[in-house]
Amino acid sequence: MALEFSPETWRRFEELVGRYPKKEAALIPVLSMAQKEFGHLRLQAMEYVAKIIELPAARVYSVVSFYTMLNMKPVGKYHIQVCRTLPCALMGAERMAARLKRKLGIQVGETTSDGNFTLTEVECLASCGTAPMMQVNEDYYENLTEAKVDDVLESLK
Amino acid sequence: MEKILLRNIDIQDSHTLQVYESRGGYRALRKALKEMTPERVTEEVKASGLRGRGGAGFPTGMKWSFVPKDSLKPKYLICNADESEPGTFKDRLLIEKDPHAMVEGVILASYAIQSHTAFIYIRGELAFGAKVLERAIAEAYQAGYLGKNISGSGYDLELILHRGAGAYICGEETGLLSSLEGGRGWPKVKPPFPATHGLFGCPTIVNNVETLAVVPWIIDQGAARYAAIGTEKSKGTKLFCVSGHIRNPGVYEVEMGYPFRQFLEEDCGGVPGGKKLKGVIPGGASMPVLRADEIEGVRMDYESMQAAGTLLGSGGVIVMDDSTCMVKTAWNIARFFAHESCGQCSPCREGCHWMEKIFARIDNGSGEKADLDLILNISGNIIGRTICPFGDAAAMPAAAFIKKYRDEFEEHIRQKRCVLT
Numbered sequence: 001m002a003l004e005f006s007p008e009t010w011r012r013f014e015e016l017v018g019r020y021p022k023k024e025a026a027l028i029p030v031l032s033m034a035q036k037e038f039g040h041l042r043l044q045a046m047e048y049v050a051k052i053i054e055l056p057a058a059r060v061y062s063v064v065s066f067y068t069m070l071n072m073k074p075v076g077k078y079h080i081q082v083c084r085t086l087p088c089a090l091m092g093a094e095r096m097a098a099r100l101k102r103k104l105g106i107q108v109g110e111t112t113s114d115g116n117f118t119l120t121e122v123e124c125l126a127s128c129g130t131a132p133m134m135q136v137n138e139d140y141y142e143n144l145t146e147a148k149v150d151d152v153l154e155s156l157k
Numbered sequence: 158m159e160k161i162l163l164r165n166i167d168i169q170d171s172h173t174l175q176v177y178e179s180r181g182g183y184r185a186l187r188k189a190l191k192e193m194t195p196e197r198v199t200e201e202v203k204a205s206g207l208r209g210r211g212g213a214g215f216p217t218g219m220k221w222s223f224v225p226k227d228s229l230k231p232k233y234l235i236c237n238a239d240e241s242e243p244g245t246f247k248d249r250l251l252i253e254k255d256p257h258a259m260v261e262g263v264i265l266a267s268y269a270i271q272s273h274t275a276f277i278y279i280r281g282e283l284a285f286g287a288k289v290l291e292r293a294i295a296e297a298y299q300a301g302y303l304g305k306n307i308s309g310s311g312y313d314l315e316l317i318l319h320r321g322a323g324a325y326i327c328g329e330e331t332g333l334l335s336s337l338e339g340g341r342g343w344p345k346v347k348p349p350f351p352a353t354h355g356l357f358g359c360p361t362i363v364n365n366v367e368t369l370a371v372v373p374w375i376i377d378q379g380a381a382r383y384a385a386i387g388t389e390k391s392k393g394t395k396l397f398c399v400s401g402h403i404r405n406p407g408v409y410e411v412e413m414g415y416p417f418r419q420f421l422e423e424d425c426g427g428v429p430g431g432k433k434l435k436g437v438i439p440g441g442a443s444m445p446v447l448r449a450d451e452i453e454g455v456r457m458d459y460e461s462m463q464a465a466g467t468l469l470g471s472g473g474v475i476v477m478d479d480s481t482c483m484v485k486t487a488w489n490i491a492r493f494f495a496h497e498s499c500g501q502c503s504p505c506r507e508g509c510h511w512m513e514k515i516f517a518r519i520d521n522g523s524g525e526k527a528d529l530d531l532i533l534n535i536s537g538n539i540i541g542r543t544i545c546p547f548g549d550a551a552a553m554p555a556a557a558f559i560k561k562y563r564d565e566f567e568e569h570i571r572q573k574r575c576v577l578t
Binding site: 019020021022024025026027028029031032053055059062063066067068069070084085086087089090091123124125126127128129130131135138139140 | 231233240241242243244245246248249274280281282283284285315317319320321322323324325336337338339340341342356357398399400401402406407408438442473475477481485486489490493496497499
């Protein structure tokens with residue numbers, strides 16, 4: 001079946017696009033909307049966005065493949081993104097990542113077989129004074145310790 | 158020292174319009190719209206000596222004055238809230254705790270350049286900050302500080318909150334413009350500069366969050382009061398973000414020209430755990446590292462940092478104690494830049510990955526002595542040969558780590574392992 005925005009998302013799409021000086025300027029927020037609606041940005045989703053925003057599909061693909069938050073592959077229910085950049089690395093980010101890998105039984109870049117957790121290593125998330133840190137979906141977890149990592153995982157089960 | 162940027166952040170509910178107004182918020186906007194011409198606002202900011210707080214330190218009022226007054230095209234004001242420089246988390250604090258200060262700054266700057274459409278480009282990961290800002294913008298519309306005929310002045314402004322989608326390069330102002338035009342965050346060749354040819358080819362000013370957040374204070378209190386703070390060429394206060402091996406990490410507001418050693422040892426409590434300072438990056442990961450013996454006499458302003466061979470940058474101070482392996486540290490930073498290079502310019506696209514691979518092989522014990530000069534060679538071939546400053550930002554720290562800790566690198570290569578463990 002062809003992908004389509006729900007009426008509510010379509011309403012928000014029209015409102016959003018109407019605020020920008022040119023329709024194409026809304027491409028990234030529209031892709032974020034599409035990702036929320038369709039789970040991830042598979043080819044049909046990109047083609048759908050291209051159609052409604054009146055841009056070539058190749059342009060949409062080039063944008064999606066550029067940004068780390070736009071996913072062409074499915075991610076788990078909880079997307080755990082652990083920061084690996086210098087301030088977090090100085091404060092033990094590698095140990096946090098190791099703990100997450102061991103507890104989840106997956107490597108960085110993988111999703112648990114139940115589809116619940118995807119583990120990613122990311123670059124600086126502007127939380128260096130409270131390092132080490134990770135982001136789970138939209139929430140920040142700061143001043144991590146291995147015990148705190150365990151608690152967070154427990155709370156998400 | 159009187160707090161300017163952080164004056165509201167410890168107040169309960171500082172993010173709300175009610176608290177912001179009770180602390181004198183939007184007084185500057187009402188004053189500007191009633192008593193000041195747009196040119197007068199620009200002149201005031203010029204006279205304050207305020208310089209861009211995103212990293213480059215370009216005089217803000219002068220930047221605004223480059224917008225052509227007689228242009229028939231629309232003009233745009235963009236607040237750069239794409240804070241991504243490793244070690245930097247000051248804008249996030251301002252966004253979450255004092256969003257109205259930046260919104261008021263956006264309106265004042267827009268009025269000064271006579272823009273009727275403004276954007277706040279916030280990095281996509283800052284979901285909470287986006288929610289806080291969304292609420293603040295809605296409050297400002299409701300109170301008549303945004304929209305048509307602001308405070309009965311006849312001046313109109315629409316403000317759009319635009320969320321990015323994850324790419325460090327979008328913090329570079331022309332990369333940001335490409336992204337806001339619905340493309341990859343690819344920087345553009347300058348000149349022409351955004352002030353004349355910016356968003357969709359229209360006159361555009363891009364200012365950092367911290368820069369705009371201080372504008373209301375300057376307009377309210379007057380340029381002279383601001384210019385009385387700081388040094389001759391670096392005026393006012395600046396936010397510094399302190400992270401790494403330091404007793405009291407966090408965001409500090411510091412008068413420009415403050416002694417760096419005193420700041421680290423007294424204000425931030427020094428290096429904890431009985432360890433000694435080994436090095437410090439003063440302005441975010443793009444800036445050359447200073448060895449512990451190089452910080453003596455250095456002051457926290459643009460000129461003093463430059464004289465010390467580094468740059469003030471974004472104010473991201475990353476502290477490293479004497480247990481830190483500088484090979485691993487240099488590799489970590491090189492990996493960041495290899496990950497974030499946008500891929501447009503060959504020296505940066507190829508060079509960043511090449512340097513990262515060499516640092517990685519030194520770290521894991523398979524480096525050779527010639528690798529160090531090879532990195533210096535690659536770094537030297539990136540600097541000044543790319544469209545945007547990203548190339549320099551990747552090349553400068555790589556070279557600085559090798560030059561300043563060469564003995565450690567050579568010993569690491571000779572022993573085929575970290576010499577500290």
